[in-house]
Amino acid sequence: MTATPYxxxxxxxLDANIAATAARAERLGVALRPHAKTHKCPQIAExxxxxxxxxxxxxTIGEAEVFAAAGFADLFIAYPLWVDAGAADRxxxxxxxxxxxxxxxxxxxxxxxxVGLPVQVMVELDSGHHRSGVLxxxxxxxxxxxxxxxxxxxxxxxFPGHSYSPGGREQxxxxxxxxxxxxxxxxxxxxxxxxxxxxxxxxxLQYADARVDELRPGxxxxxxAQQVELGTIGFExxxxxxxxxxxxxxxxxxICDAGSKALGADRAPWATGYGRVLGEPDARIVALSEHHxxxxxxxRLPALGSVILVVPNHVCNAVNLGDEYVLTTxxxxxxxxxxxxx
Amino acid sequence: MTATPYxxxxxxxLDANIAATAARAERLGVALRPHAKTHKCPQIAExxxxxxxxxxxxxTIGEAEVFAAAGFADLFIAYPLWVDAGAADRxxxxxxxxxxxxxxxxxxxxxxxxVGLPVQVMVELDSGHHRSGVLxxxxxxxxxxxxxxxxxxxxxxxFPGHSYSPGGREQxxxxxxxxxxxxxxxxxxxxxxxxxxxxxxxxxLQYADARVDELRPGxxxxxxAQQVELGTIGFExxxxxxxxxxxxxxxxxxICDAGSKALGADRAPWATGYGRVLGEPDARIVALSEHHxxxxxxxRLPALGSVILVVPNHVCNAVNLGDEYVLTTxxxxxxxxxxxxx
Numbered sequence: 001m002t003a004t005p006y007x008x009x010x011x012x013x014l015d016a017n018i019a020a021t022a023a024r025a026e027r028l029g030v031a032l033r034p035h036a037k038t039h040k041c042p043q044i045a046e047x048x049x050x051x052x053x054x055x056x057x058x059x060t061i062g063e064a065e066v067f068a069a070a071g072f073a074d075l076f077i078a079y080p081l082w083v084d085a086g087a088a089d090r091x092x093x094x095x096x097x098x099x100x101x102x103x104x105x106x107x108x109x110x111x112x113x114x115v116g117l118p119v120q121v122m123v124e125l126d127s128g129h130h131r132s133g134v135l136x137x138x139x140x141x142x143x144x145x146x147x148x149x150x151x152x153x154x155x156x157x158x159f160p161g162h163s164y165s166p167g168g169r170e171q172x173x174x175x176x177x178x179x180x181x182x183x184x185x186x187x188x189x190x191x192x193x194x195x196x197x198x199x200x201x202x203x204x205l206q207y208a209d210a211r212v213d214e215l216r217p218g219x220x221x222x223x224x225a226q227q228v229e230l231g232t233i234g235f236e237x238x239x240x241x242x243x244x245x246x247x248x249x250x251x252x253x254x255i256c257d258a259g260s261k262a263l264g265a266d267r268a269p270w271a272t273g274y275g276r277v278l279g280e281p282d283a284r285i286v287a288l289s290e291h292h293x294x295x296x297x298x299x300r301l302p303a304l305g306s307v308i309l310v311v312p313n314h315v316c317n318a319v320n321l322g323d324e325y326v327l328t329t330x331x332x333x334x335x336x337x338x339x340x341x342x
Numbered sequence: 343m344t345a346t347p348y349x350x351x352x353x354x355x356l357d358a359n360i361a362a363t364a365a366r367a368e369r370l371g372v373a374l375r376p377h378a379k380t381h382k383c384p385q386i387a388e389x390x391x392x393x394x395x396x397x398x399x400x401x402t403i404g405e406a407e408v409f410a411a412a413g414f415a416d417l418f419i420a421y422p423l424w425v426d427a428g429a430a431d432r433x434x435x436x437x438x439x440x441x442x443x444x445x446x447x448x449x450x451x452x453x454x455x456x457v458g459l460p461v462q463v464m465v466e467l468d469s470g471h472h473r474s475g476v477l478x479x480x481x482x483x484x485x486x487x488x489x490x491x492x493x494x495x496x497x498x499x500x501f502p503g504h505s506y507s508p509g510g511r512e513q514x515x516x517x518x519x520x521x522x523x524x525x526x527x528x529x530x531x532x533x534x535x536x537x538x539x540x541x542x543x544x545x546x547l548q549y550a551d552a553r554v555d556e557l558r559p560g561x562x563x564x565x566x567a568q569q570v571e572l573g574t575i576g577f578e579x580x581x582x583x584x585x586x587x588x589x590x591x592x593x594x595x596x597i598c599d600a601g602s603k604a605l606g607a608d609r610a611p612w613a614t615g616y617g618r619v620l621g622e623p624d625a626r627i628v629a630l631s632e633h634h635x636x637x638x639x640x641x642r643l644p645a646l647g648s649v650i651l652v653v654p655n656h657v658c659n660a661v662n663l664g665d666e667y668v669l670t671t672x673x674x675x676x677x678x679x680x681x682x683x684x
Contacts, residue, residue, distance in 0.1 A: 001426055003404075003684040004684055005684055037632065037633075059632065080589050081589070084647070085343065107590065109646045110589070130592075130593055131592065131629065131636055133592055134592070246424070247423070247424045250448060250476070255474045257684075259683075260606070261658075261662050264602070264606075265607040265656070265659060266602065291401045294472075294473055304424060304449060305424050305451070305455075314602075314607070317603065317607060317632065320603050321662070321683070338681075339663065339664070339665055339680075341601075341603040341633065
């Protein structure tokens, strides 16, 4: 019996999710470069590659190192890296090992750190999420400056993170395609040819626009409670749950051992709770401590000692809390890049 | 240069925090059994022991295993464990290795699993947090039943978690002491002598009542943004921060690389943001992604590439995301029980 809480992976659903998104990308004529920060697992990246992914996206140099060591040679660090001397050495080592690496950039100051390094550069755009990135109209100036430093500017990318809101998915996909198209025009006018326009998030995937060259969704492999509540997927597409034991019926509720150290503490303002329960769509996780979830449960409570399957709100953070996946078919896969967040 | 984000520990402040709480407990005449889930680090537990701690509190069997292996022999797993065959083997192994282990229990069903195991039992009470635990008035019945199974009932414990609310700390301390006292009366009437009444949380510490025999605070060693915002401590008592690089000034704000995979995603309804910034009390973390914090910063922004010190909202979850502490005086300590959450 596996000690709870643990990461429970249904590889059949995983494979179906990978195949469905690969087919969607193919129909659109858009390349897939899945974000590996979600799974941090070479075994899953292999399946994405086998389904046609052109390369991987990662968030950190540490993740790039893990996937490069596992044989993945085409990596995009979709992050506006500030490359100091230590980071420069690590990027050189990746290239020396045979990896082709692109990095994000949203300022000339950060670009100066990249001069002389064996990396390609992608200009980051803000397409409406208002995190990092320049406005599309400014992509020409930045692209020109970076190119003027001798950097190999490959294109532009954006993360339409405002797709994570109820009813906001379609507009975010449109904003993304518009921003990328406008940036391409601005960059071309500045004499910077654009090879690739890269976008994508799991919620906006369904509305993706063929003006984009490649998509970088991450969560689609597993699904999570946020995707269910946004309407991106149904529960039957959730491949990853946290197996958790019912430890108490105090107060007439279910207390189980999947707390924030197993699920993560994510809770968007529009979420109905701290996660969901597979097979009990009306159950609500009303409170979360480090080692307890408090669940209001309709009808008869599951017996003390029962194992229930909790769907994390945000699967990327739940996975980063575990060391291995327990496969429903038997066996384990490592969360190889767990904690490689720098 | 340490790659960011990383756990930065000021051992001078740590030692001062440990000494101050030890002195407070001594003045009250209450024993300290600090909760090691906060730090997960034998080097810090040694300092707590040297300052007079009577033993350690842990949340899981996995944490107990790590601290027992490091030589800590008196352990209380302050959790209503559901002990299946695998957990029973692990508890037997702990005892065989010389550890004295107590476990929490809030039902006769869970108690039956403990029969024949080398553990003491603590009845869990709900003192107002409304998570696990029985009501104080029911502690006599449960204590009597557990005792009737032949279990060694040592006392009662509670976590006054409702101390985590603005203005709620003093009342929570009072509720805790009242609940423990009423449970002791009920248990004595049921013929179950009570050796120890155990309570404690960091926010309620200041108001702790001498009717309690031992306290189990965890966060006090490091402090965090929640404690600052609750008024428990000042910024000068924060020993643990996350060192983070400013990577972007997009939108006139500071974007740094400490996201939810470094800080944790905790945000209580009363919190002013997703953490605080040391030395910039008016800065507010208004959004958090996995690898980005978006900070509204008053006045002149710190330069791109600067390292800023972010104070996590909930330090226990931030620590569980890291593998080591980087000491300001040089050197590293391991987060030895990182991920041992089962």
